[in-house]
Amino acid sequence: MECRNCKNTLKHKFADLESSPPSNSFISEEGLNEVEHYYPLKIFVCEKCFLVQVDEYKKTETIFDDSYAYFSSFSKSWLEHAKKYSYEIKDYLDLNSESMVIEVASNDGYLLKNFKDMGIPCLGVEPTKNTAKVSMQKGIETICEFFGEELGKYLVNQNKQADLIIGNNVLAHVPDIHDFVQGFTETLKPEGIVTLEFPYLVNLIKLNQFDTIYHEHFSYLSITAIKDVFGKHDLEIFKIDELDTHGGSLRVYVKRVESKRAITPSVGKILDLEKEVGIDKIEFYENFQExxxxxxxxxxxxxxxxxxxxxxxxxxxxxxxxxxxxxxxxxxxxxxxxxxxxxxxxxxxxxxxxxxxxxxxxxxxxxxxxxxxxxxxxxxxxxxxxxxxxxxxxxxxxxxxxxxxxxxx
Ligand SMILES: [Zn+2]
Structure with missing residues (x-):
């Protein structure tokens, strides 16, 4: 198997959780008499770029199909988290009725609803039909597609260049991380930014969060690994927030390399921390199976x-x-x-x-x-x-x- 980021051949196993069906494919009463598909859940770490990743055994289209049962709006604390973020980022970027906010994997519109209420133009991109439908019922324009380079080009053609692209808990879910990140490069205005939230690999390892490993999660992210991914698309991280959500997540702020925004000390702080724990040494990843x-x-x-x-x-x-x-x-x-x-x-x-x-x-x-x-x-x-x-x-x-x-x- 090849590394999703650097194409190096993967040989270091991080964890082997045997085989299981996709974690969000709930079974209906009638489905109980049907066969269930099990896929191996083996995770590797790349010794060149240190991206931790699962092999893609199951086609993405069949994971995020109509039986996909994750609706963001059923967790109260997650809704509060989304609302707080919306207000903060509005002030931080001075968003107004002339701005454009795009959320990738906008789910049922739980987050964009806040921007809509503030009168800020927004657009959701969500590949699962049943969640996209709920989002549209909330009056949020939603495109039912996977995000990537092609969709980014389409959006720009439609005059939808973004001041802000939001991607919460989605970067880890994409099989082709380079195509996905290139989508940002296509869609962003020159001074536009992307904010991404994802569970942090260092916490996964330190706090034994092996249950956050599942087929829909293709990558397990450290700053060291994704810095390299963004760099290949003329993007860079300029700010990082540490969050309590999902057992310890990071929110990274990404800009174009040529943007005038300054890189804040928060980035160096996390990179130093990663060096300290040994994120670029294979030993850091061993013994996780135990x-x-x-x-x-x-x-x-x-x-x-x-x-x-x-x-x-x-x-x-x-x-x-x-x-x-x-x-x-x-x-x-x-x-x-x-x-x-x-x-x-x-x-x-x-x-x-x-x-x-x-x-x-x-x-x-x-x-x-x-x-x-x-x-x-x-x-x-x-x-x-x-x-x-x-x-x-x-x-x-x-x-x-x-x-x-x-x-x-
Ligand atoms: Zn690699």
Whole structure:
């Protein structure tokens, strides 16, 4: 396999999570009698450019098809995060009714809605039909396509050059990272900028977040690796914010190399930090498999011991990361009865692979499990508070990552 960035032949394995179905392909009742497609989930690290990456086993079109079930608007804290960002960036760039904001992977319009409300012209680019449809119903102009060089050229032809391009949790999702980044180069106005948010590889490694590895995530990003990618498209990072979202993300601000904007000290700070941890040494990436396996054993030991005790265990949050975890651990509904999720698009369906039923809150209140595992650990505070408000029996909460933790609230 070739490196997505530098074409070097990949030989260093970072993690092998066996095989599993795509994490967002939830199964309907009728689908239970159908065959499910499993793909290997093997991650490599390039020893030349240090891009951590999964091989593309599954065609992108079939991952982001009509059954794709991720709707951004069902996480309250994510909506708040998006709103705060919208106001901040409006002031930072002085955006007004003459500006153009484009969001790539605009999902159901959860973010662009804020720009629309502020009277700033905006456009969404979203390849999944069902989410794009919801976005259009909110009155947000949305193009149902994959972003890249070709679409960038088309947008410029349509007089849609951007002052701001936003890409949240999408850079890691693109199979052809060079075509995608060239799309920015095509679409940006001379002083326009791109802001991108993505989970940070250093946190993934330090905090054992192996469940954030799934087929839809082609790359796992450090600044060292993506700086090199942008450079090949006459773009450079000029500012970096460190964020708490998704277990520790970065927001990078990217400009054209020839732009007059100054590079802030935040960039050098992160690059120094990466040097310090050894991001450009292969040793930094070794032993990650052992960490994955420790978590697997801890979770299985917990589930098996509770099963023996006759305790009832359920989970909250049918997030993609939960599917990686449950499938790697080989957990099925005999060990974990059901998963509660707020999204009606997931309720009544079954988790890919494990086939654990996804139910609504009423089932949780009726079944009163002794233990509730919070699968989206990045939303631990939000979910803990929600459960405290709704549940009136004695239960314990469990978070499996970075290490199995059982607590009461
Ligand atoms: Zn490489």
């Amino acid at each position: 960490k994955c396996d420790t978590i697997k054993l801890e979770l299985l030991e917990f589930l098996i011991s509770k099963k023996k005790e006759g305790a009832k265990v359920a989970a909250y949050g049918a997030a993609a990361k939960g599917n990686t975890l449950l499938n790697y651990c080989g957990v099925k509904k005999d060990l974990l009865s059901f998963v509660v999720d707020a999204s009606p698009y997931k309720q009544g369906k079954y988790l890919p692979g494990s086939r654990i039923p996804v139910v609504n809150m009423d089932v949780l209140l009726k079944e009163k499990p002794d233990y509730i595992i919070i699968l989206p650990w990045n939303l631990k505070t939000e979910i803990t508070a929600l459960l405290k408000e709704k549940c009136d029996w004695n239960y314990k909460l469990v978070v499996p990552i970075p290490a199995l933790e059982i607590f009461e609230e």
